[in-house]
Structure formats: C-alpha cells, structure tokens
Amino acid sequence: MSSDPSSTDRPLRIALLGCGVVGTEVARLLTREADELARRVGRPLELVGIAVRRLGRAREVDLPQDLFTTDAKALVTRGDLDVVIEVIGGIEPARELILAALESGASVVTANKALLAEDGATLFEAATKAERDLAFEAAVAGAIPIVRPLQESLAGDDVRRVLGIVNGTTNFILDAMTTTGAGFSEALDEAQRLGYAEADPTADVEGFDAASKAAILAGLAFHTRVTIGDVHREGISDVTAGDVRSAGEIGSVVKLLAICEKIDTPDGPAVSARVHPAMIPTSHPLASVHGAFNAVFVESESAGQLMFYGPGAGGAPTASAVLGDVVAVARNRVREVFGPGESTHAQLEVLDMGRARTRYHVQIDVDDRAGVLAAVAQAFAEYDVSIRTVRQEGRGSDAQLVIVTHEAEDAALSATVDALRRLDMVRDVSSVMRVEGAS
Known part of the structure; x- marks a missing residue:
C-alpha cells in the first residue's frame, strides 16, 4: 500500500490544505514536535506543501515560503503524498480535493464537519475503494476524543443515546444568560467581544454547526448513515431571559443539545437525531458544562454512562485532535494497513422529529x-x-x-x-x- 514500498525509512510526506487558525497550529506542531512524532510513528513526518488562497500573507508560523502554493489540486495529486490534512472547511473545493487526494493514493485527515454531514458517504466510499484512511476526530468536538471511542472503544457495546453540548459559542451565550440574567442579544454581544462568536454567528446560534456534529455522532453510534438533512434543528435565538428563569424555577438550566437516540418502535429499532435548546436538570453532568466548553454524554448497554469533556474549538485544541489522527494514519501507512471505515451495517430507519x-x-x-x-x-x-x-x-x-x-x-x-x-x-x-x- 505504500506509495514507495521499496523505501522503509523515508519520511512520510504530508500536505496541508488551509493555513488559518487551525492549519497554522497544525503546521507549528508538525515542525516543532517533529522528533517526537517520528518516534511515535516510526518514521519521520515531512510537511511538503501547504495550499492557501493567498501567497505572501503574514502567518504566525516560520516556514519556508516555497512550501506554500495556491494550486491545491496540483498539490494533492502530485502522487507521492502519504497523508493530506484538510482544514479549509466548507463543501467545495474541500470535497473535490479530498476525493482527488484519496484517488492519488494519500490517506486523509479532515476537520470538515459540514462536508461529512452532507456527503460523508461519497468520501467513505472513495477511501474504501482506495484502501486509504479517512480520519475525522477533529470534526465533532475539538480536542475531545469522541469519534474513536464510538468507532472503536464501544464497537462491542450497544450505544443507546448520545447527548451532547457540541457548540462552544451557544454554550457560552446560554451560560451567560443563566449566570448574569442577560438577554440573548446582550450575551451574544459579549461572546463576539471576547472572540467566542463570529461576526456572523448564524451557523452557531441557529444550530447548523451542532446539527452537522449530531449527524456524525448518530452515524457512528448507531451504525447507520445519517446526514444533516435527517437532523431536526432549532437554534437559540428565540430563547429568552424568561425561559432561563423558568428553567431555574424547576431546578434546571437551558442548553443547546445534540440528541442522538436509538428508539424501539413496533417495527424494530430506529434512530432519532435532533438539535434544539432544552431544559436539563442541574443534577445532570451536562448542566455543569460552563463557558465555551463542550461535553458529550454517552449511554450504552454495558458500559453505562460515560462523559467526554473539554475545549470544543480553537486552534490548539482542534490541532491536537488533527495531529492525533495524523499519527494514527501515519502508523497505518508504515504498517501498510488502513483502519475502520464507515460502519452502516445496521441501516436503521431515521425517524422524523414528530416520532x-x-x-x-x-x-x-x-x-x-x-x-x-x-x-x-x-x-x-x-x-x-x-x-x-x-x-x-x-x-x-x-x-x-x-x-x-x-x-x-x-x-x-x-x-x-x-x-x-x-x-x-x-x-x-x-x-x-x-x-x-x-x-
């Protein structure tokens, strides 16, 4: 499977698509921790190219300028890459570039939740056909390890429910409304002032970001293909200070939750995936998740209740998850194997919100x-x-x-x-x- 099977000690060649907040941190870690990463993988990792939209832009990482290119397609199709890291986001050109990288023999590490939730099937099919890895731990909850636990650690268990706070912006806003009594607009202004919310916060506050993550989590947990179109979505822009006070009166707090469940129906088990604000008792572990932090609560038949908690966004936390995938994928390239792909064997019905x-x-x-x-x-x-x-x-x-x-x-x-x-x-x-x- 190696692109150069005659060489067992050459560096593994890495290409990076995107050099924004996350990409810059990935490049920094790849260079700063090069010796340690080589020891963990068993071969050196060599960053051979970085695709960006504009050359000459000031970047917070000291790298040779000849690494940078605006021709991402030429980079991923050069034929000698072992791993391509995609952190540009969005649907296109990310989809085209990932497919081209797989077809050209590279494994792919991506943080692209929107693409995976919309058209993950196409990516997984291409990875399986190419006998390459498609890894995406960073796509769901930043540094929090949740993809691999669902994909591997709980593979022998029956997961019944995944309940998560998977968007730090909305959690910061709702937490501020709870602790200060502020209204939604006031809390959003504070989140933007502190850099927790974008100038256009629509993807976060209207639940699109969380819905993408819910689709990915539901697919992993229940071995069923779930897309963002299957996820019921409501945001938090209509949550009022009165709603938050009412929650407090019944011993609860308001959180934007991603809820993925296996539901027993007369026709057999089915899947439900939804994102919406909800009141949750203060005794529940998720109620104590404050600020911009994320947490995912998993309920399974044998393991019982598990919670994964930590920073869900930001350059360094997300880069940590990306590098974890890079190490895992690189180890597979050294051994000339590839890891688990998409698991859809259950093919359960995905219920609409009404059920x-x-x-x-x-x-x-x-x-x-x-x-x-x-x-x-x-x-x-x-x-x-x-x-x-x-x-x-x-x-x-x-x-x-x-x-x-x-x-x-x-x-x-x-x-x-x-x-x-x-x-x-x-x-x-x-x-x-x-x-x-x-x-």
Whole structure:
C-alpha cells in the first residue's frame, strides 16, 4: 500500500490544505514536535506543501515560503503524498480535493464537519475503494476524543443515546444568560467581544454547526448513515431571559443539545437525531458544562454512562485532535494497513422529529376564572399527553399556568400546544421548551 514500498525509512510526506487558525497550529506542531512524532510513528513526518488562497500573507508560523502554493489540486495529486490534512472547511473545493487526494493514493485527515454531514458517504466510499484512511476526530468536538471511542472503544457495546453540548459559542451565550440574567442579544454581544462568536454567528446560534456534529455522532453510534438533512434543528435565538428563569424555577438550566437516540418502535429499532435548546436538570453532568466548553454524554448497554469533556474549538485544541489522527494514519501507512471505515451495517430507519420522545415545559397565559385548568387538562388528554406537574402563578390579568409533561411523542406534544392556542380562555402560550435528561 505504500506509495514507495521499496523505501522503509523515508519520511512520510504530508500536505496541508488551509493555513488559518487551525492549519497554522497544525503546521507549528508538525515542525516543532517533529522528533517526537517520528518516534511515535516510526518514521519521520515531512510537511511538503501547504495550499492557501493567498501567497505572501503574514502567518504566525516560520516556514519556508516555497512550501506554500495556491494550486491545491496540483498539490494533492502530485502522487507521492502519504497523508493530506484538510482544514479549509466548507463543501467545495474541500470535497473535490479530498476525493482527488484519496484517488492519488494519500490517506486523509479532515476537520470538515459540514462536508461529512452532507456527503460523508461519497468520501467513505472513495477511501474504501482506495484502501486509504479517512480520519475525522477533529470534526465533532475539538480536542475531545469522541469519534474513536464510538468507532472503536464501544464497537462491542450497544450505544443507546448520545447527548451532547457540541457548540462552544451557544454554550457560552446560554451560560451567560443563566449566570448574569442577560438577554440573548446582550450575551451574544459579549461572546463576539471576547472572540467566542463570529461576526456572523448564524451557523452557531441557529444550530447548523451542532446539527452537522449530531449527524456524525448518530452515524457512528448507531451504525447507520445519517446526514444533516435527517437532523431536526432549532437554534437559540428565540430563547429568552424568561425561559432561563423558568428553567431555574424547576431546578434546571437551558442548553443547546445534540440528541442522538436509538428508539424501539413496533417495527424494530430506529434512530432519532435532533438539535434544539432544552431544559436539563442541574443534577445532570451536562448542566455543569460552563463557558465555551463542550461535553458529550454517552449511554450504552454495558458500559453505562460515560462523559467526554473539554475545549470544543480553537486552534490548539482542534490541532491536537488533527495531529492525533495524523499519527494514527501515519502508523497505518508504515504498517501498510488502513483502519475502520464507515460502519452502516445496521441501516436503521431515521425517524422524523414528530416520532422522537421528549417532554415539554409550557407556560400558558390564561383567564383567571373557573374551569380553565379543566379545559387545559382536557387538551392534554385529547392527545394522550400526561401532565407531570402544574402550577398557577399570578392572578387576574397576570394569571399563568406552568405545566411540565411526562414523556410523549413530539408530534403529540406539538399538537397539544396548538390545541391550547385555540382555547378561548388561553390568551397566549408564552413559552414552550423541551425538557431532557430527567426521569
């Protein structure tokens, strides 16, 4: 499998696509830790080319200028590469370049969550055909090792649920709203001032980033091909300071969660993948994840409950995960083997959001008169949704019912909320939020 099988001591040739925050740190580690990496791999690693959009730009790494090129396609197809590292992101030209690298005989390490979630199947098929590795630990949660545990360490177990905080920007914002009482806009402004949020934060605050990661996690956990189109997505831009206060009143905090579950249905097991804000009890391990940190909570049949915690983004943490993959892939090149590819043998049905099972926390502004509670309870009963707790707050024009349900299918819960809005004694359903992680 080696591109030069006659040489057993030559350096393994590495090409880097992208030299932004992450790429710069990868290049720095490859050069600074060259001797140690060589000892770990068994052969030296030689950085032979870096593809960038613009030459001559000032970069925070001291490298020979002749390493840099704007012709990424020529770099990945030169024919003598062992590993290509892709950290440019986006769909194209990343997809074209990864496919070209695999076809030209190189293994690939990528941090590209968006591409893997949209068209991972094409990449994995190309890697299998080429008998090369496609490694992507950095695509899900920065430095946190979660891909390899799901792919290898838990390969003999039955994973039932993966529950994660996988976006540091949204966690920072929601944590600030919880600890300071700030509204969403104020917390977002602070996140941008401190560099935790981009000037255009849409991918983060509207849940696109987390949805890509949820698709990858669900595919790994349940051996089923899941794309971003299969993931229900809601962001946090509609979360109010009132929602956060309400969560506190029931001993919970609000988090943006990626939730991947194996659900038993009458037709057999199926998969659900969703991203949305939810109330989670303060007793749950994920509730204690503060600031821009990430954490992934795994529940499996034999191992039980496991949590993986750490920095989920940033140049150095992400580069750490990239270099971990580079070492693993390089070791495989030395031994002329390749690791596990995509596992889709289960081919489970991917359910839509309506069939996911969850709980709702509902705040209802109501008329303060007799019969209101009975009418509201009847709306829940009509859709076979059981009420767990109910309390009344305020009197007169400020009367409000706060209801937490037992678990039910999301479609039934949503239909119940629609029915509540049609009641003449209901002035407004002022807040609806899912509740996760509670018994």
